[in-house]
Amino acid sequence: MSIYDTLNQEQREAVFHTEGPLLLLAGAGSGKTRALTHRIAYLIQEMGVNPWNILAITFTNKAAEEMRDRVDRLVGFGAEQIWVATFHSTCLRILRRHIDLLGYDNHFTIYDRDDQKTVIKDICKRFGIDNKQVKEQEFIHAISTAKDRLIGPVEYQMNVRYDFTRKKFGDVYQEYQEVMKKNNALDFDDLICKTVELFRSNPEVLLNYQERFHYISVDEYQDTNHAQFELVRLLAQRRRNLCVVGDDDQSIYKFRGADIRNILDFEKVYPEAKVIKLEQNYRSTPNVLDVANAVIRNNRGRKEKALWTRKEEGESVRFRQFDSAYDEADYIVGDIQERTGRGGCKYGDCAVLYRTNAQSRLFEERLVSEGIPYDVVGGVNFYSRKEIKDVLAYLKTIDNGQDDVAVKRIINIPKRGIGASTIAKVEDYAQMRDISFYDALREADNIMDIGKAITKIDAFVTLIQSFRSKVEFLNLGELIQDVLEKINFRDYLEDFDEDAQDRMENVEELKNKAAAFQEVHDDATLSLFLEEVALVSDIDQVEGVGSRVLLMTLHSAKGLEFSNVYMAGMEDDLFPSYQSLNAEDDSALEEERRLAYVGITRAKENLTLTCARSRRIHGEMQYHQVSRFVREIPDALLDSTEPVPKIRQVAWEDEGVERRAYDPRPKAKLPAKKPSAKPNKPFIAQGIEGLNRIAGVSKGMPYQAPVMPDYGVGDRVSHTKYGQGTVLALQKDVRDYKVTVHFDQAGQKIMFATFAKLKKC
């Protein structure tokens, strides 16, 4: 009896396939972490691979920790030698050693979103850009997107040509990189793309790591962006022992740069790749899986797979519609109360999932009034809280004065009466002498007409220097305590904030974390602590065994599971979001659908979908109809008090509802491509037929369904002016179809179907 006997056929295949590229398509709850950890154990135990030759990359610290724990339990010894880390901490480790080759100081700091914003704001001021017209956020986003695609400022500038707006973005991007370098700082995206840059420009360094990592695995591969793809490609290039695990159906992070093509095109990049699908689900009941499959099958361009399980049927998935969002919250909280009251489950088994953070409020109110313990996941990250960042900025300044953003943050915390004009003078001086802001403060007496502000500046510098002299003999907790006392932080908080108590508790918590850090790492330094802190997130802190109801967004729920899941706000325009419903193409809608799929597959036993006919959004009342995702579920699969208007379930009816997810051997080995659409008829047409049907059902909706043209993609058509051409694309727009035609004479045109008056020929 070996540890591999407990795996199913596909998992075992994945474990034993150690040489060459491997794509593991792992459906929700299909035991992918299990397969991955066993695979690593197999490499060490059976293949005699040295643990330090293995690299396992994840996205979150939590996933990394879990992976290490589980490998530890399987292997026993040597597991601590395996390099298990997130993308970012992997790159951080590499850059700490070699970034001097790119002209940076190896002691760089990491800037988060807030710090980035401060930098951008400053640049905009200098460039005379009004942040009301172009917000900082837009610059941050543009820069981040460029970096995700490995486009540096120079290349960006080359592509802007004469586009004035984009040129402005290019200028800001360039300046931003310069400021970052001057501040000796990297942002999160830099961590990845600077590592790629390092590898590209220093083949001997790359070779060093290629020779170190003989076997590489990447988890959540569907979430990788181009830079991460390239990083992995470079590392794996030599030995090609690359195992990527992911589920294209759970790709929900396109908006932050994830490129779904990385997983869809894996076989093109690695033609010799072996592909294994994990479809047996160990988490949910067949009822839940049927619903999940019914929804996700409406996406196209996915790797076809269908989850199944051997679990007992369980309860039906419920759907309830309410008049108001209050009633909805009432019902859900009542249901939680009832289920936990019966003793069947604990509060910690229940999770309420929603699309937007704002929806948490109503649930919080009801839970408070019922006295039910709960936690809200997400919102503001612990390390992003103002009071925490203040203390961290002090620590950063004490650690090294290079970080201008940190120094400027605390120069008036607490209020020291150093005004904007004084700061501007110091800034000018620093710029002139090409030194950091803090160094300029230290020699402030050289600055002309600084006036009596000099005493205030001196006091600040003396304070920081005194902390520096204590770093040697104080431990981290004591240092923080000393800072808090010397700056009277409590008084400062109480002066302007009524939640001073909460904030002070957070700071205490930070002190505890610092002390704990020191206990775990015997070589703990201030720098190492700041580094650790820079790369942790909120979801990392969610405990597995909870006794509290969890409230979170659908995004945060990925990777988690609960016995009772409530998906609230299942309404068109909320989920799927208004933006995705009105988008040009349906890729955004498909991403929302994947999000629905993620939500549904979080449920182990009970799933309840709810929605409200009316709710207040941005202060005004809005009326929504039932989410199309609910309407995509066949009635037979839903426990509903009234029938739900249906949408596009043709494909489902064709195969019959009797093919259930619990059937271990699906009849006819799953017809891979369902013959639902008639040949030559574009996919979009199906969606529109569905839309027409909804438009018919919903009462008094002023929705004017566009009339479907009688031609489709690939058809030959003629236009009165342009002559004959071929239809390249057909897209639904607000009240008409957009047709892209390549005319034999006139070339490619995009036009509205009603105006184009195209004739099929």
Add this chain to the structure above:
DNA sequence: TTTTACTTCGTTTTT
């Protein structure tokens, strides 16, 4: 320099 009244603007988020 700090407080106060007013405007603006609203997905999702890890690191």
Add this chain to the structure above:
DNA sequence: CGAAGTAAAA
């Protein structure tokens, strides 16, 4: 509606 940020007033 409510947070966050900004311009004007004290």
